[in-house]
Amino acid sequence: MIAEKMKGMVANSSAIRAMFEEGNRLAKLYGRENVFDFSLGNPNVEAPEAVKEALISIVKEEAPLELHGYTNSNAGYEEVRQAVAESLNERFQTEFSAENILMTVGAAGGLNVILKTLINPQEEVIVFAPYFGEYRSYTSNVDGVLVEISPDTETFQPKLTEFAEKITPKTKAVIVNTPNNPTGVVYSEETIREMARILEEKQKEYGTEIYLISDEPYRELAFDGVEVPYLTKYYKNTIVAYSYSKSLSLPGERIGYLVIPSEVADSCDVIAAAGVANRILGFVNAPTLLQKVVAKCIREKTDLTYYNRNRETLYEGLIQCGFSCIKPQGAFYLFVKSPIEDEKAFCEAAKRYNILLVPGSSFGCPGYVRIAYCVAYETIIGALPRFQELAKQYFQR
Amino acid sequence: MIAEKMKGMVANSSAIRAMFEEGNRLAKLYGRENVFDFSLGNPNVEAPEAVKEALISIVKEEAPLELHGYTNSNAGYEEVRQAVAESLNERFQTEFSAENILMTVGAAGGLNVILKTLINPQEEVIVFAPYFGEYRSYTSNVDGVLVEISPDTETFQPKLTEFAEKITPKTKAVIVNTPNNPTGVVYSEETIREMARILEEKQKEYGTEIYLISDEPYRELAFDGVEVPYLTKYYKNTIVAYSYSKSLSLPGERIGYLVIPSEVADSCDVIAAAGVANRILGFVNAPTLLQKVVAKCIREKTDLTYYNRNRETLYEGLIQCGFSCIKPQGAFYLFVKSPIEDEKAFCEAAKRYNILLVPGSSFGCPGYVRIAYCVAYETIIGALPRFQELAKQYFQR
Known part of the structure; x- marks a missing residue:
């Protein structure tokens, strides 16, 4: 049944x-x-250890009604979103404010929220093989069509020629995941620049907007001093889905955020709709105690x-x-x-x-x-x- | 866009x-x-106060890797589910075990999970006006069709004659919410018995299974000593969506559960699929720390x-x-x-x-x-x- x-x-x-x-x-x-x-x-x-300390001090010090209550906005506590925005600005020389941040039930929650916000049935979502298998389900949840780019098994960087060929007027989103699950590969700045160029060109050709969704649970897990480019700086229509699951080892607590920059096409509509999507998909808001914990631990590694x-x-x-x-x-x-x-x-x-x-x-x-x-x-x-x-x-x- | x-x-x-x-x-x-x-x-x-104490003692005493990690099953911690099952059995003389309980991101999460599990596009979900407006969105999320029963403004009990008339071979689920948002009315045992009788009859007539989904965030908020019937005891195909949002004043923390009794048609499939739905909708699992807190506070009011x-x-x-x-x-x-x-x-x-x-x-x-x-x-x-x-x-x- x-x-x-x-x-x-x-x-x-x-x-x-x-x-x-x-x-x-x-x-x-x-x-x-x-x-x-x-x-x-x-x-x-x-x-x-700071996570433990933050949990205890917040529970001891804050008024339970506010601490455990619904947040005024489905996007989360204003001060938490402001703290996330400022931390990103400091690290990546971006210019976000609280309104660009939506706290989510992990990156998995964030991805479902943004796909719900953007994708009409039959619109296409491009992914680069190998990719996290859940993207298939998330796309199916909104009746979108997953379009796969075949893997470059030499470098596991995305195959950009095939990418350019597979973009159609129905392409609404592209999901990238760098550092990558399952390969561990970090997409190079050169790759990102070329990807952005292709996207700009195709948007112009088709008169469409194509959103680049950067799924970043592994952002902080980079070795050998490698830089992981912050994608909003390379392509205007970029949305970031972040998670504290790996960076603070909190996968079970379900806490992350979306960044929807003001430069994104129709950003006001996208931000408003993502808040509504967060509610109607049943997340309502990211767990409130954990919102406050990550804000307090924003410099922890x-x-x-x-x-x-x-x-x-x-x-x-x-x-x-x-x-x-x-x-x-x-x-x-x-x-x-x-x-x-x-x-x-x-x-x-x-x-x-x-x-x-x-x-x-x-x-x-x-x-x-x-x-x-x-x-x-x-x-x-x-x-x-x-x-x-x-x-x-x-x-x- | x-x-x-x-x-x-x-x-x-x-x-x-x-x-x-x-x-x-x-x-x-x-x-x-x-x-x-x-x-x-x-x-x-x-x-x-016990919630605060539980939060602090759990954070102080439990190993962080297990406390904040993914649960082995998307349904949640085995011992938490067992505690919930036993508490229900004690209160309502039911016979649930851990496998019948799926911890969720609040009742809103639970409802989205169970609708995703059950509803094919164009299948019908019956609600009784007045009803919580989000049911419309949740049903739309899975491309179901919401069928409204008009309100009985004398008593705000469900209109059962109209209900019987509006059940069709496409009816897959019925959502009830008692004590009710927005009326505060508790559906009487007589109402529930008659509703169950109609559902049994219609299932037989059409050779279908119709799932009664009981949305129960207000179960504990009953006055004047009124009894709120536990619906699984009246109708075999009943699924319960519960939330601690009101009973423990934790709405922002997003913690609740689904009860999928073994008596439900195809219960094994429904339980397995609900676990998968919890994952692919992006909830993954209910927040882990809060799972442990509610288990510890199971007798709190x-x-x-x-x-x-x-x-x-x-x-x-x-x-x-x-x-x-x-x-x-x-x-x-x-x-x-x-x-x-x-x-x-x-x-x-x-x-x-x-x-x-x-x-x-x-x-x-x-x-x-x-x-x-x-x-x-x-x-x-x-x-x-x-x-x-x-x-x-x-x-x-």
Whole structure:
């Protein structure tokens, strides 16, 4: 009796669920410490101590009616939005004010809000493979059409020639995600400039507005001193969806924001409609206590050295085993080439070593697997000899 | 450039926004204490002290990674769901377990999740006027068709003859809300029994399953010792959407749950799909810290005597002025007959006395106005002389 649209989604979802249950089954058989679960993007670095302090002091000091009440605006507390705007202005030399910020139930909430705001049925949303599989569902939620750009497996930068070809008069939005899930790649400034140029040109050609939606849960997770360009500075019609899930290790708390710059076409309408969308989609407002916490912790950072050690150790270990993988400069994923074409079979083989990976097909890029290295360092150290055993099946050294 | 569907919603929404701004304008002119804002359902009773204590002790004692991390299941923490199930079983002699409970981003989140789970485009969702206006948006979000049953303005119990007539083979869900927003009326056990009988009969006649969705943010707000029937006990295909917004005064924190009983048709599929819907709609999971807080505060209650004093005082005062209004036994609203047919004009007239009311048209029931009495007692005392002045325009005494 469930809705037709949901049937396929439940079936797909069962694959991840099955992996989760497989993990539990293996843990029972071999002990949790002997299962190497690289399947989930759940941060392993604790929230900064300042988050705990902020939670306690806010709960102790603020009046409960205001602290836990509905916010006057569905966009969130004015002072929280102002704090976010000022912090962005300071970091990226932008010129946002509170009205450009809408606090959301994580980036997932923000993306659903902005797609609801912008997309008419049958309008097209472009994504670059490999991409976070949820974009497909989010686009389907508003009856939009997902258009995929095929992956450049050399660099995992977006293929811009194909991009230009696939923009049509029905293109309403483009989603980018940099640093990228699942590749970890940071889109270069050159890439962004060229992407912006193409978008400007196509807008002129078709007389349309095309919104570039930058999904940025991994913005703060960049290594080797690499700069992650702030996209609103390169293209006028850019909207940012941010999340504190990874930057403050608060994925369960569901807190993030949208930036809708005043330069965006029809920005007043878009801002007003996004507030309404936040309400009617059932979010109503971002959780209020957490709004105040992130404002108070706006300069806090997660422990990048932890993730970086994981990245270096796992990357080096896998290369030594014979696997091929681009060395990414961001996020907490490695996107490794499957030694056999059928990467799902490879994931099954890895499972026999108690190693859990996610097939690239889930990201529109078969032939690869995603390894989430946001795990305990010990998990990586324990897994490497098993990766070595696994590699022997495929590589002659 | 915003989506067509959003345009009308923004326009409607501006009416409430305009009221909010009007309130601010009046407050600047006359002082906040001289503005009598009865427009919002934002509780004026503080969250119980136990909520504060739970927040602090959980933050102090629990490991941050688990506390703020994604929950293993999108349905929420197993132990929280178990605590909710057991509390319901104890109170209502039901037989739920953790698997029947899905923690949600408030009841608004829960309703969107269950409609996404169940409704195919063009399927019908029945509501009884007057009804919470958001049901229209939630149904539209999934391309369903809202079917209204006209109000019985004598009792504000649902009109069951019209209900039976309007059920078709396309009817997939019925939303009830008792205690009711905006009338405060509690549906009687007799009403519920007859509604269940009609639904059973129609299911048999059409060979369909019709889900009764009980939206229960006001369940705990019942006066005069009235019992609010627990609907799963009367009709097999009942799903409950609950919120802690009013019962624990936590509307901004966005925490509630769905109950999907095992007796529901295809319950396994519905439960699995609702978990997926929670994820793909962008909620992902209910805020984790608050999940733990409500489990710890499961026996806490809001201060009903506060609301009851407001109810009695305002009701008596309005009747003495000459207004007509049913005396409701639940929620924190009075639904007052407008002394003139055009209730929007009446709201305008009230505004000249700095009194802010919501027109019944917003609830599918013109000719009436909603007064939210979840305000300071002083606001009611201060407003009564003004209501008296206002009444003189309409009633000869």
